Amino acid sequence: MTEVERMRRYIKSKGVVFGDGSRLPELVDCVSADPIPALIERARDQGLKLIYVYDMQAQDESRREQDATIWKNVTLDGRGTWYAIGISYQALSVGRDYAVLVFLHELAHLFTDCIEDHTAAFHAYLDELLTEYNRANGTAIKNDYFGLSDQKPQKAPERAQERSDPIHM
Numbered sequence: 079m080t081e082v083e084r085m086r087r088y089i090k091s092k093g094v095v096f097g098d099g100s101r102l103p104e105l106v107d108c109v110s111a112d113p114i115p116a117l118i119e120r121a122r123d124q125g126l127k128l129i130y131v132y133d134m135q136a137q138d139e140s141r142r143e144q145d146a147t148i149w150k151n152v153t154l155d156g157r158g159t160w161y162a163i164g165i166s167y168q169a170l171s172v173g174r175d176y177a178v179l180v181f182l183h184e185l186a187h188l189f190t191d192c193i194e195d196h197t198a199a200f201h202a203y204l205d206e207l208l209t210e211y212n213r214a215n216g217t218a219i220k221n222d223y224f225g226l227s228d229q230k231p232q233k234a235p236e237r238a239q240e241r242s243d244p245i246h247m
């Protein structure tokens with residue numbers, strides 16, 4: 079079994095239903111603009127094994143509201159720390175800028191090794207990634223400070239009220 083297959087099996091064992099690949103063109107579009115390919119290469123060096131797509135509606139209730147997610151698996155046989163990033167059909171369907179935001183959000187989790195939380199340090203790092211992306215692409219994607227847990231706790235409720243899109247982890 080390859081490392082990717084092992085990671086897929088691990089995620090599947092947690093109850094995730096993988097997508098059928100029908101949104102791969104949107105995923106490729108999301109991850110192809112600079113600096114994302116280089117970021118993915120760096121993430122691979124740090125253990126990223128898999129990027130997958132899924133349909134939110136096919137997940138069990140506890141996962142149905144996540145429009146993207148990251149997995150960390152510390153392997154028991156000494157192969158190291160592995161990560162996988164999932165992005166939903168629904169997030170990809172909102173449009174490229176939103177898909178980029180949620181994808182960079184998950185990469186920021188990986189690079190800051192802050193998987194469960196959304197600290198000020200996590201968001202500062204995501205701000206840097208967004209600045210770099212916006213500069214390279216002439217876009218103006220803004221951090222939504224999702225779930226910010228230390229210094230601006232007022233942000234999360236505001237966002238929850240404003241948004242009608244699926245939320246992400």
Ligand SMILES: [Zn+2]
Binds near residue numbers: 195246
């Ligand atoms: Zn998150």
